[in-house]
């Protein structure tokens with residue numbers, strides 16, 4: 001099946017969250033899919049992020065992560081998801097934060113091209129840790145993606161209304177219809 005990095009895959013509102021969301025249906029072990037497990041998809045991500053990420057003004061030129069840095073980059077991604085997901089769920093814990101800060105430090109210390117995806121992701125995660133309005137950080141009620149709600153009144157429930165919002169609405173409608181027809 002062909003795959004492409006569509007705008008929907010960059011609804012996180014921050015590069016660090018778009019990176020975390022490269023794992024689809026993380027909470028469902030059977031359906032879970034890691035988009036970065038396919039090297040071509042991982043390598044195509046920076047070019048799409050430059051066009052589609054909400055933070056694209058911070059990295060007009062983004063390079064792929066070198067093979068040597070790939071393992072650390074994926075550990076950074078997992079630490080991002082772990083810490084921010086816990087924070088939304090009210091389970092903030094010092095160990096997850098310490099782990100994330102360690103991964104950020106490891107990335108920043110690496111003598112890598114400053115324009116590489118892992119460097120930009122580390123800086124994005126740092127900004128997010130210091131986000132002045134932590135209530136803006138949310139988990140999509142349908143797909144479980146993390147996103148930063150940048151809307152004025154913080155009213156977003158879904159990562160993407162056009163995808164997850166409609167899917168949930170459609171299934172509610174279907175269920176309602178079903179119950180209505182039951183005698």
Ligand SMILES: [Zn+2]
Nearest residue numbers: 140143159164
């Ligand atoms: Zn969603």
